[in-house]
Structures are given as structure tokens and as C-alpha cells.
Amino acid sequence: MTTTRPLIVEDLYRFAVPGQPALAPDGGQVAYTLTTQDAEHDRPVSSLWLVPATGGPAAPRRLTHGPADSAPQWSPDGTALAFLRAGQLHLLPAGGGEARPLTYREHGAGLPVWSPDGGRIAFAAVVGRPGPAEPLVVDRLGKADGEGLLGPQRTHLFVVEVDSGRTTRVTGGDVRITGLPAWSPDGTRLAFPAAVGPDADLTGAVGAFLVGAEEEDAVPRPVGPAGGLIRTVDWYPAGDALLLAGRTTLATGHDALLRQPLDGSAPTALTTALDRNVMPGGPGYPGALPQFHGEKGGQIVFCARDRGATRLYGLGPGDGSGPGDGFGFGFGEIVELPLPPGSGVSGCSVAARAGAGGRAALAVADRSSFGEIDLLDLATGELTRLTAHMAQALPEVTLHPVTEREFTIADGTRVHGLITRDPQAPAPGPLLVDLHGGPHNAWAPHATPVHLYHQELVSRGWTVLTLNIRGSDGYGEDFFTAALDAWGESDEQDVLQPVAALVAEGLADPGRIALTGYSYGGYLSCWLSARSDVFAAVVPGGLIADLPALAATSDEGHEIGHAEIADAARQRELSPLTHVDGVRAPTLILHGAADDTCPAGQAEQWFHALRTRGVPVRMVRYPGGSHLFILAGRPSHRVDYSRRLVDWVTEHTAR
Numbered sequence: 001m002t003t004t005r006p007l008i009v010e011d012l013y014r015f016a017v018p019g020q021p022a023l024a025p026d027g028g029q030v031a032y033t034l035t036t037q038d039a040e041h042d043r044p045v046s047s048l049w050l051v052p053a054t055g056g057p058a059a060p061r062r063l064t065h066g067p068a069d070s071a072p073q074w075s076p077d078g079t080a081l082a083f084l085r086a087g088q089l090h091l092l093p094a095g096g097g098e099a100r101p102l103t104y105r106e107h108g109a110g111l112p113v114w115s116p117d118g119g120r121i122a123f124a125a126v127v128g129r130p131g132p133a134e135p136l137v138v139d140r141l142g143k144a145d146g147e148g149l150l151g152p153q154r155t156h157l158f159v160v161e162v163d164s165g166r167t168t169r170v171t172g173g174d175v176r177i178t179g180l181p182a183w184s185p186d187g188t189r190l191a192f193p194a195a196v197g198p199d200a201d202l203t204g205a206v207g208a209f210l211v212g213a214e215e216e217d218a219v220p221r222p223v224g225p226a227g228g229l230i231r232t233v234d235w236y237p238a239g240d241a242l243l244l245a246g247r248t249t250l251a252t253g254h255d256a257l258l259r260q261p262l263d264g265s266a267p268t269a270l271t272t273a274l275d276r277n278v279m280p281g282g283p284g285y286p287g288a289l290p291q292f293h294g295e296k297g298g299q300i301v302f303c304a305r306d307r308g309a310t311r312l313y314g315l316g317p318g319d320g321s322g323p324g325d326g327f328g329f330g331f332g333e334i335v336e337l338p339l340p341p342g343s344g345v346s347g348c349s350v351a352a353r354a355g356a357g358g359r360a361a362l363a364v365a366d367r368s369s370f371g372e373i374d375l376l377d378l379a380t381g382e383l384t385r386l387t388a389h390m391a392q393a394l395p396e397v398t399l400h401p402v403t404e405r406e407f408t409i410a411d412g413t414r415v416h417g418l419i420t421r422d423p424q425a426p427a428p429g430p431l432l433v434d435l436h437g438g439p440h441n442a443w444a445p446h447a448t449p450v451h452l453y454h455q456e457l458v459s460r461g462w463t464v465l466t467l468n469i470r471g472s473d474g475y476g477e478d479f480f481t482a483a484l485d486a487w488g489e490s491d492e493q494d495v496l497q498p499v500a501a502l503v504a505e506g507l508a509d510p511g512r513i514a515l516t517g518y519s520y521g522g523y524l525s526c527w528l529s530a531r532s533d534v535f536a537a538v539v540p541g542g543l544i545a546d547l548p549a550l551a552a553t554s555d556e557g558h559e560i561g562h563a564e565i566a567d568a569a570r571q572r573e574l575s576p577l578t579h580v581d582g583v584r585a586p587t588l589i590l591h592g593a594a595d596d597t598c599p600a601g602q603a604e605q606w607f608h609a610l611r612t613r614g615v616p617v618r619m620v621r622y623p624g625g626s627h628l629f630i631l632a633g634r635p636s637h638r639v640d641y642s643r644r645l646v647d648w649v650t651e652h653t654a655r
Contacts, residue, residue, distance in 0.1 A: 004398040007455040009642040011397060012635055013186045014035045015449055016389040017370050018049070019347050021361040022081075024094075027351035029053050030361040030386060031063070031072040031081055032373055037635040038067065044071050044632055048083060048092070051386045053359060053375050055153060060387055063092065064099065075118045082112035082121055089123060089160065102160050103167065109158070111180055115213070116187045122159050122170075122213075124177040124192070128152045141201040142176075143555035145596045146626030157181055157192060159213060172217030174198055178206050179232050180289070185239040188213055193230040193246070196220060204250055204559055206230050208242055208260055224264045229238055231255060232280045232289055243300065245280045245290055252440075252563045254278070254477045257290060257302060257315065270315060272332050275476045276304040277440075281346065283628050284441065285309045286365075287301055288348035293358065301337070301350055301360060301378070305474040307416055308442040309344040312337040312362070312376070338381040340366055342404075342445040350378075353395045361386075367402060370449040399447055400458045407498040413470065413482075415494045418443055421463040421507075430462045430653050431508035433499060433535075437519030437542070439471040439483055439491075439564075450631055453642040460650070463507060469494035471520075485565050487520075487547075487574045488527040495524070496532060511536060514649035515585075518542045518630065519598055526576035526606060530583045537652035539645050541590040541626055542598045545580075545606040547571040553599045580609045586616035588648040590641055592625025592633070620644060 020033045029052050038045045047066035051059075068086045074094075075082070081092045085099065087108030092099040103109045110124035130136055130151065138338065142150040155178070157171040170190065171177070174197055181192040190213050195206050209220035223242060230246035236259070244258040244267060254277040271278060279287025281303070287310050290302035300315040318334040339345070339362075346361035350437050358378040366370045369639065373387040373542055401420045434451065436443050443466040445477050454464045470491040471483035483490045502508040513527040515535040517525040522543030529538040544550065548571045551559035572578055587610055591603035610617040622629055622637045629637055 004396055006459040007394070007397050007399060007452065008459075009452045009456050009639055011394060012449070012452060012639055013039050014393050015370065016393040017449055018373050018387055018389055019363045019371060020071060021347045021349045021363050021373050022073050022074055023053065023349040023351050023359060023361040025076060025078045025351060027053060030349070030373055030375070031074065031620045032347075032361075032363070032387075033070050033072065034389065036061075039635065041067075041638050042634045043067065044635065048072050048081070053361065053371060053386065060389075063096075073112050073114060075114055076116060077118055082114065083523055084111065088097060089121065091162065096221060102162070102165055104308070110155075110177075113181050113183065115159075115183050116185060119289065120159050120161055120187075120213070122157065122181045122183065122190055124155050124181065126153055127156050127157055127169075128154050140198075141558055143596045145555055145628065146594050146624075147408070148594075148596060155194075157190060157211065159190075168216055169216060170211055170213065170215055171220055173219045174200075176200065179230075182234045182242075183213070184235050185237060190231045191223070191235060191242055192220075193233050193244075194220060196222070201558075202440070203227070204229070204562065206246070208233050208244055208433065210262075221260060222264065224260050225258075225267055229255075234290065234292070235518040237292055243290060243409070245278050245293075245302070250563060252481055254480060255280075257300065270300075270332070271302075271304070271334065276306055277303050277473050277477075277480065279303040279310050284384070284437070284631055286313075286344055286346035286444075288345060291348065291350040293350045293360075301348065303345055305347065305442060306336075307474045308418075308468050309342060309446065309474070310346065310444070310470070312339060312345050312348065312360075314378075319463055337378070339364065339375065339376075339383065342367060342402075344444045344446050346371060363443070365446045365448070367446050368399060370447050398454055402445055404445055407467075407494075409493055409497050411493075413494070415470075416468045416472075416475070417497060417498055418445055418466045419463060420458050420466075422458055422461070423463045425458075425463070427507050428509040429507075430457075430512035430514070430649075431499070431502060432457055432462055432464045432514045432649060434464060434466050435495065435497060435515070435517030435521030435524045436466070436468070436472070437517070437521050438473070438478060439487065439520040440473050441520075442468045442472040442474050450638075451605045451642075452638075453645045456642070456646055457649070460646075463502070465498065465502065467495060467498055484563075485567065485570055486549075487565060488524060488531075488576075489574065491524070492528060492531065495528060498535060499534060510534075512653040513655070514538070516541065516645060519627065520544070522598065523576065527574075527579070527581075529585050529587065530576050530579035530581075533584060535585050537588075537649045538585045539588045539590065539648055540606070540640070541630070542592065542595060543589065543602055543606060544598050544600065545576045545602050545609070547575045548600070549605075550599075555596045577605060581613065583610060583613070583615050584604060586648075586652045587618075589617065589619040590644065591619070591621055592627060592629045593623050594625055595627045595628035595629075595651070618648075 024442040048063040088100040179193040257270040281287035287303040516539040518541040522540035
């Protein structure tokens with residue numbers, strides 16, 4: 001009989017999590033990254049792996065040893081992989097051999113995008129960044145998390161010739177490219193999302209732009225939409241329009257798929273009927289780039305979030321080219337592609353070559369795994385698991401079960417909650433409430449490698465409650481925007497009333513309730529600890545305490561001040577510092593020292609306010625930690641974060 005045990009925090013050092021799948025053009029094999037942890041050097045390690053797309057007994061094989069290899073992309077003929085190694089472009093023969101560098105840029109290169117003929121690779125790269133000892137001259141707004149003020153730094157588009165290594169800077173002027181470039185089908189033009197012009201820092205607008213692939217230092221030509229926020233750009237297979245992911249205004253709301261004519265006229269929204277947020281993917285926001293599929297590229301495969309999980313969808317031909325195939329969806333029709341309930345997608349790659357079998361390689365997390373590589377047959381819906389890295393790395397570990405339920409708030413709003421607990425644990429017992437960030441992120445009903453303290457606390461008899469409160473993604477745009485201009489006020493009952501329900505049901509001990517959250521969850525933890533006496537211990541991470549101060553200090557402060565809480569008086573009213581006299585609960589503050597999204601000064605303000613009022617408080621700053629250090633920072637810091645949280649809430653809720 002096999003003996004299993006629950007996950008502990010220190011198991012992080014044994015994690016092996018695949019991602020960034022890239023399906024070969026013929027659909028026959030999948031390249032991907034595998035992220036592990038190097039305890040000796042206290043760093044995450046990423047390497048490239050390859051697995052046949054046939055399923056069965058074929059084992060994945062390692063292509064590189066890292067420690068910082070990522071973003072594999074197949075050449076159009078399937079003979080080579082371009083990838084990033086320590087921030088520089090490299091080329092690796094698909095059949096094996098040594099990788100050779102293609103770039104030697106001081107500040108590195110962006111993700112590679114092959115030209116249709118395989119002779120060139122386009123990428124974005126930073127220019128104008130001053131050296132560490134040089135004066136920083138600032139005449140534009142702009143910060144980057146973990147880097148600080150951008151100053152004269154811009155991001156331009158480059159093209160490197162694969163054979164010669166000759167590199168050309170294609171764009172010039174005041175340009176900040178914000179996403180991947182895309183080659184036109186004939187290889188003559190490049191499209192990309194960018195903020196362009198002297199006032200782009202003030203407006204926050206990101207549009208779609210074009211430039212000739214053979215040009216040098218060219219001023220990009222705007223395509224549209226003006227005054228919008230575009231995340232990704234691709235070409236329709238006929239080369240007559242662009243496929244955009246984003247929105248046409250700067251107002252907070254769902255991102256959509258848009259068909260943008262090349263003449264700059266208004267785009268057509270393709271996913272309005274879905275009422276879900278399109279997810280092109282990013283750190284902490286799983287998803288994948290929209291991709292064309294099917295006969296003549298008539299269908300679009302894309303990700304959107306539903307009830308907290310990022311799911312895969314298909315959109316029938318949106319340009320009138322003809323009926324759909326595969327799952328039977330036709331002109332403009334959207335269907336959810338078949339994945340196991342509760343699972344979530346964090347990467348997708350569709351076979352590029354016509355007749356490659358209609359396959360998509362996916363990175364899929366579920367309730368037993370943080371992520372594995374799966375193959376989806378887009379014609380039949382058959383899903384085949386190709387890897388088993390978690391089972392091999394942690395064969396003796398079983399994760400605690402998650403139960404979904406809904407809570408009805410007094411005003412009739414329904415809030416989706418997730419409860420993690422050992423069914424054999426005595427009740428009532430201690431309860432941890434964990435609040436997500438964003439504020440427009442969401443808890444997913446599958447395993448996560450980030451919040452390790454959940455599993456360990458449940459092993460100690462705790463119940464963990466996570467809630468997708470007002471503002472969360474995956475429940476329609478009205479719910480998504482329900483906390484605008486009302487942070488804390490609009491959603492506090494979405495937390496307090498479900499907690500009261502668990503107490504009334506006899507599941508939670510009213511004297512042993514703890515509260516934590518990160519980013520917006522850190523803000524709301526501070527807010528609730530100031531306005532409620534429900535919580536016996538509070539652990540805000542990456543917090544916000546003083547909203548007005550964000551405008552000048554956060555990389556998202558200008559956006560928050562325009563799109564979330566525009567009125568200065570409301571910002572003061574909704575700041576936890578305004579209500580700090582109400583805090584009584586012992587508070588542990590956990591914060592990255594190099595956080596430029598929720599700057600470390602916010603944690604210092606909260607610490608000072610509590611300490612000078614006699615509230616038991618401790619602050620822990622993680623050296624070099626950006627806002628995302630809990631996702632991909634030093635493993636020792638991630639373990640320390642979870643360990644300190646477990647110890648704090650356990651100590652301050654002890655009977």
C-alpha cells in the first residue's frame with residue numbers, strides 16, 4: 001500500500017512545473033519550459049524540454065539545463081527553436097546540439113517571433129536605460145515593478161537575421177512597445193501594441209501600430225483603436241485585418257477580441273456575447289494568446305476566465321469566410337472547448353501548419369496538479385496528458401480537497417467561494433480567510449503553487465476560505481466593475497457575511513478567525529481589520545494603506561487614479577489609514593522591498609500607524625522582492641513568507 005502525506009511549505013524546493021508549451025508546426029511534438037527550484041543558489045531554474053505529442057509511454061526529454069531558458073518558439077519548418085537564455089535570443093537545432101546566441105544586447109531581448117519564411121526573428125528590446133551610476137533624467141511618468149522609474153527608457157522593435165545575426169532597429173521615435181510583434185502573412189510588415197507619443201504616459205492609451213519589416217528607425221503607423229488599451233496583436237490569415245485582444249476605451253471593463261481593419265476604422269467586437277474577460281496571459285493572470293485554427297485559419301482559439309478559472313474557447317469565423325468546423329461552431333459563434341471541470345489553462349499553442357491534425361498543446365492545472373502539458377484534439381475534444389512532472393517530483397503528496405459553494409449577500413449578490421479543509425477535521429475549528437489581488441483577479445478552483453500555507457494550515461485542522469468578491473473576474477462585466485469608486489465599501493460584506501455563515505453553520509470558531517490577502521487583498525485585509533473586530537490575526541501582504549500616495553509612487557498608480565477611484569476625496573475616504581484607529585488585531589506585514597506596484601512605503605506607513613497606536617505589529621521586508629516575488633522570487637523568500645504566515649495566525653488564534 002502506498003502511503004501518502006499532505007503538502008508542506010518546504011516541498012516548494014521539489015516543485016517541477018511545466019509551462020509555455022510550443023507545439024511543433026506539424027503537431028508532432030511539444031517544446032515547453034520546466035521550472036524547478038535551486039536550493040543551493042536560492043533561485044528558480046527554467047529549462048527547455050521536449051515531449052512527443054502522441055501520448056503513451058514516451059517520456060519527455062531535457063533539451064537544455066538552464067538556469068534561465070524560456071519562451072521556446074519553433075521555426076516555421078520545425079527544424080529549430082528560438083528561445084531566451086538569460087534574456088538573450090538563442091537558436092537551438094530541434095534534433096539536438098549546442099544553442100548559439102543571436103543577440104548580445106546590454107539590456108537583453110524580448111520574446112522571439114519568427115518571420116513566415118523562417119529567415120528573420122522580430123523582438124522588442126529596451127533602449128535608453130541609463131547605467132546604475134548615471135543620473136536618471138525623468139520627463140515621463142512610468143515605473144516598472146522591481147526596476148523603479150523608467151526615465152528615458154523606451155522599448156523598440158528589432159529584427160535579427162537568423163543566418164548572419166545582423167540586427168536592425170525597425171522603429172524610432174517616442175515608442176514603448178507593450179506586447180509581442182506579429183508578422184504579416186507575406187512577411188513585409190509587423191504589427192504590435194504600443195504606447196506612442198509624448199503624452200502616452202498621461203493618457204495610458206495603448207494602440208495597434210504597423211511598420212515595414214525592412215524599415216529602419218521608422219515612425220509606426222497607427223491602425224487603431226485610438227484611446228483604447230490593446231494587449232495583443234495578430235494578423236488575419238488573409239492579411240487584410242488585425243485580430244486584437246483588449247478594449248476600445250480606457251474605462252475599467254472586460255478585454256475582448258476585436259477585428260481591426262487596416263484602414264484605421266472602428267474595430268468590430270467579436271466576443272461581446274460571451275460576457276467574459278479575454279485572457280491573453282501574464283504573471284498571475286493565466287491565459288494564452290488568441291490563435292487562428294481550422295481551414296484557412298477560419299476559427300480563433302482563445303482563453304477567457306469563467307468562475308475564477310481560465311478556460312479555452314473557440315470562435316467561429318468572424319469575417320464571413322464561411323462555416324466553422326471542428327466542434328461545429330459557425331459564423332461568429334462561441335463555444336467552450338472541453339476541459340475537465342475546475343481546471344485552468346496557463347498556456348496554449350495551436351499547430352501552425354495546415355493539415356497538422358487540428359491540435360493544441362496546453363498547460364493545464366487541476367485539483368491534483370499545479371500544471372502539466374496536455375494535448376487537445378480540436379476536432380474531437382479528446383484530451384491527452386503528455387507529462388506527469390508533479391507526480392514524479394512529489395509521488396507521496398496528496399493535496400487537500402476543495403469544495404465550491406455560493407453565499408448570498410444581504411443585497412442579493414451571489415459570491416462564489418472555495419473551501420479547503422480536511423473532512424475529518426473537528427468543527428468548529430480555526431478559519432483563515434484569504435483575499436485575492438487585482439482587484440480584478442480571482443481564485444481558481446484548482447491547485448496553486450503559490451499559497452502553500454493553505455495546504456499546511458488545513459493539515460493542522462484549519463479551514464481555508466477564499467472568495468471571489470465583487471470586482472472578481474469570471475462572473476460578467478457588471479460584477480467585474482461592481483467595486484469601482486467603492487473599494488472596501490462595496491465588497492466588505494462579501495467577506496464578512498460568508499464568514500458569519502460558516503460560524504453559524506458550526507464550521508468556524510468565532511474566536512479563531514484569521515485574515516490574509518496580497519496586493520488588493522492586502523489592501524482589503526487592512527481595511528477590514530480597521531472596520532471589523534471579527535479577525536483575531538491579520539497578515540496583509542504587498543499591501544496598500546494610503547491610496548492618494550499611489551498616484552506618484554506605483555507603476556499602476558496613475559491607472560488606479562483614473563480607472564478605479566478617480567475622486568481624490570474618495571481615495572482618502574477609502575484608504576485604510578483613514579480608519580486605522582479601529583485596528584486591534586495583531587498584524588504581520590509581509591512586503592517585497594523592491595515592490596513598485598504596491599511600494600514598500602505603503603507597508604511602512606501601515607506599520608508606523610499600528611506601532612504608534614499600540615497594536616501588536618511586525619513587518620518583514622524581502623530584499624530585492626518585486627510585487628511578484630511570491631510567484632517567482634527566491635524560493636527561500638517564498639518559503640519564509642508561507643512559514644511566517646502559518647506561525648503568526650497559529651500563535652494568535654491559539655486557545
